[in-house]
Amino acid sequence: MSVRAPSPLPAHWWGRGVVLVATICAATLGLLLTGHPEGAIWTGLLMRVLALGTLILASVRVGGPPGTVFRRLLAAAGTYVAAEVVFVYATPALAVMTGVPTAADVLYLLFYPLLWWALRPLGGGRALPLVPKLNILATTLTIILPLYVLLARQVPGQQQLAWWTGVLYPALDAWVLSTLLALLFSRRRLPLLAAPLVAGVVMIVAGDVAYVALSSREAYSPAHPVTVLWTAAMGAFGLSALRALTPTDRPDWNQPAWVPTLVQLGPYASLAVAALTWALISHGETVENGIFIGIMALTALLLIRQELLGVRQRRLTTRLRSTAQALQSSRRDLWRQLHTDDLTGLPNRRACLDRLDSWLAQNPARTDVGVLFLDLDGFKTVNDGYGHAAGDEVLRVTGQRLTGLAAQEADLLPARLSGDEFALVFLGSPGRGEALAGQIAALIARPITLPDGQTLTTAGSVGQMHSRLLAGVTTSALLSGADHAMYRVKRDRKAQQVPERTPTLFD
Numbered sequence: 001m002s003v004r005a006p007s008p009l010p011a012h013w014w015g016r017g018v019v020l021v022a023t024i025c026a027a028t029l030g031l032l033l034t035g036h037p038e039g040a041i042w043t044g045l046l047m048r049v050l051a052l053g054t055l056i057l058a059s060v061r062v063g064g065p066p067g068t069v070f071r072r073l074l075a076a077a078g079t080y081v082a083a084e085v086v087f088v089y090a091t092p093a094l095a096v097m098t099g100v101p102t103a104a105d106v107l108y109l110l111f112y113p114l115l116w117w118a119l120r121p122l123g124g125g126r127a128l129p130l131v132p133k134l135n136i137l138a139t140t141l142t143i144i145l146p147l148y149v150l151l152a153r154q155v156p157g158q159q160q161l162a163w164w165t166g167v168l169y170p171a172l173d174a175w176v177l178s179t180l181l182a183l184l185f186s187r188r189r190l191p192l193l194a195a196p197l198v199a200g201v202v203m204i205v206a207g208d209v210a211y212v213a214l215s216s217r218e219a220y221s222p223a224h225p226v227t228v229l230w231t232a233a234m235g236a237f238g239l240s241a242l243r244a245l246t247p248t249d250r251p252d253w254n255q256p257a258w259v260p261t262l263v264q265l266g267p268y269a270s271l272a273v274a275a276l277t278w279a280l281i282s283h284g285e286t287v288e289n290g291i292f293i294g295i296m297a298l299t300a301l302l303l304i305r306q307e308l309l310g311v312r313q314r315r316l317t318t319r320l321r322s323t324a325q326a327l328q329s330s331r332r333d334l335w336r337q338l339h340t341d342d343l344t345g346l347p348n349r350r351a352c353l354d355r356l357d358s359w360l361a362q363n364p365a366r367t368d369v370g371v372l373f374l375d376l377d378g379f380k381t382v383n384d385g386y387g388h389a390a391g392d393e394v395l396r397v398t399g400q401r402l403t404g405l406a407a408q409e410a411d412l413l414p415a416r417l418s419g420d421e422f423a424l425v426f427l428g429s430p431g432r433g434e435a436l437a438g439q440i441a442a443l444i445a446r447p448i449t450l451p452d453g454q455t456l457t458t459a460g461s462v463g464q465m466h467s468r469l470l471a472g473v474t475t476s477a478l479l480s481g482a483d484h485a486m487y488r489v490k491r492d493r494k495a496q497q498v499p500e501r502t503p504t505l506f507d
Contacts, residue, residue, distance in 0.1 A: 009242070009245045009246050010246070011246050011247050011248070013242065013245075013246050014242055014243060014246040014248075017054075017238070017239055017242045018239060020050070021047070021232070021235035021236070021238070021239055024043050024046060024047045024050075024231070024235065025047075025228055025231060025232045025235060027039075027043050028040045028043040028044055028047070028227075028228050028231050029225060029228045031043065032223060032224070032225045032227070032228065033225055037222070037223035040223070040227075040228075041088070043231075044227070044231045047231050047234055047235050047238075048081050048084075048231075048234050050235075050238055051077060051234040051235060051237050051238030051241075052074070052077060052078065052081065052238075053238075054238040054239075054241040054242050054245070055070055055073060055074040055077060055237065055238065055241045056074060057241065057245060058070040058241035058242075058244050058245055059071040059074050061245060062241075062244045062245065065121040065122075066121075066191065066193060066244050068121045069118055069119070069121050069122060069193075070240075070241050070244065072114065072117050072118030072121075073115070073118040073197075073237060073240075073241075075114055075118070076111055076114035076115040076117070076118050077234065077237055079107055079110055079111045079114055080107075080108070080111045080234075081234075082107055083104045083105075083107030083108045083110075083111065084104075084230070086102075086103055086104040086107060087102070087104035087108075087222070088222050108169070109168060109172070112172040112173075112175070112176055115176050115201070116175070116176050116179055119176070119179065119180050119197070122180070122191070122194060122197075169208040169209075169211065173201075173204060173205040173208050173209070174205070176201055177201050177202065177205055180197065180198060180201055192243050192248065193240045193241075193243045193244045194240075195240075195243075196236045196237070196239040196240035196243060197236070197237070197240045199233075199236045200232075200233040200234070200235075200236030200237045200240070201233070203229045203230070203232050203233040203236065204229070204230065204233045206229050207226055207227070207229035207230045207233070210226040210229070211226065214226065338350060339351035339354070341399070341415075341416040343392060343395055343396060343399075343416070344395055344396055344398070344399030344400075344416050345399060345403070346399045346402065346403065346414055346415055346416045346422075347413060347414070347415040347416075348415060348416060348417075349415065349416075349417045349418065351413075351415060352413065352415035352417065352423050352425060352479075353475055353479070355413050355415075355425050356369065356371070356425055356475040356478060356479070357475050359425070359427060360467075360473065360474075360475065363427075363467075368427050368428060368429070368467065369425070369426075369427060369466070369467040369473070369478065370425075370426050370427075370428065370430065370432070370433045370464060370465065370466040370467065370478075371423055371424070371425055371426075371464070371465050371466075371478045371479055371481070371482040372423065372424040372426070372433060372436060372437055372440065372462055372463070372464050372482060373421070373422075373423055373462065373463045373464075373465075373479070373482035373483050373485065373486040374402075374421070374422040374423065374424070374440060374444075374460050374461070374462050374486070375420060375421050375422075375460060375461050375486050375487075375490065376394070376398065376420040376444070376458060376459075376460045377458075377459045377460055377461060377490065377493075378459075379391065379394070379419070379420035382394055382456065386450065386454070386456075389451070390450050390454075390456075393448070393450055393451060394448055394456065394458060395416070395420065397448045398422065398444065398458075399414070399416060399422075401443040401444070401446070402414035402422060402424065402440070402443070404443075405424075405436075405439060405440070405443060406424075409426075409436070411426060411427035411428065412424060412425070412426045412427075412436070413425045413426075423479070423482065424436060424440070429466075429468075430464065430466045430468060430469070433464045433466060434464065437462040437464060440460070440462055441460065441462060444458050444459060444460040445457070445458065445459060446458075461486050461487075461489045461490040461493065462486060462489065463482050463483065463484065463485030463486030463487070463488065463489050464482060464485055465477075465478050465479075465480075465481030465482035465484075465485055466478075469481070
């Protein structure tokens, strides 16, 4: 299914939208405080029309997961506006003052699962970890269960349904808000459109808590200033859509450091909300206060236990992460030990063979891979005459010189195969191999100063085998061919020596 490309509005519309929402909210509050509820109804209606229009535009123009969010959010916001219309124009005044459930409550309560459904794509399709799920459950149940126990004991019949409905609002608010924060907590980078959504949900929570408190005292009316919170929430939903419709250089921002802390504090915040809600509707009965305090204390202990388990889990996760890092470091060290010669620091035979295999696999024609095989002449004489420490120094210096040559030449790998045998694997023509062999001979002929101050003059034999010279090119064939070529060079050199020549240390 194709996704329609977004058609962003001009960038300055975002700033103007924020100013417009703030202006309408201020005008609505001013009209309510000055006793002009009719004007406040019209400004509130304007806000809702603008918000729904922006959500419709975002639903059509924005693709991908954000588009899904706005299409679902449009359904939730439309249900909420329908509930407000029913509440204002079709609800008896007595029911409004006492909080008796009406048809509007059905639509209001339907709004919360729709809002939760709309917010789910913000998690990026990732499943929530266990601790955030427990926080959401604790946040919701902490409000419902203690109040339900009290209401079941003291409020009979139809009045109990009214109180039960009133309790559901802050409980569902806590459920939606904690779910939203947990979804955002699961992402390292947050979309900018999430900020207005969070602000809208927070304002709905504040408005619902105030509604429950006012209804419990028969003091709520549609003209109460608290209604501006719901107007502002609709404006915030519209701003989230506007944010997605206007271009920005940074559509995401890094997760703030306070978000994980806020999510972890969710259950404790729910305790405070439950305590405040119950205190406002309990009318101060002493016996019920004692029962409520006991229930809340027990719930707090359970939450503390759950948080301790969370701390324990985080510590275990940290230790496991440290162990994984140590294992990874050990694997790197083991690989280095398996592929490096300890004395010279050069790659060893295993690394040489691996490089040959890799180059032959990368070169289907296998026509540009060569091997130079180096053997130090008369190396046994050094060990017998000067000791193994001197022999080790000769090998180290030889390795350093070959490493220096590899640093100057591309596609060249020096390696120590065993004893005084070295190899250089290279890419290029046989002519390049001959040039490299000459450079190696010149490097080996340079004097070596031992730790005790003595100077040795060394020599070596170099043999070459190239993939162009073989019918069946394999790693072992290249290496053994270079080895045989080196021995032919050594044999020919000995045959050409004259007796009058002054022997060198390696002769």
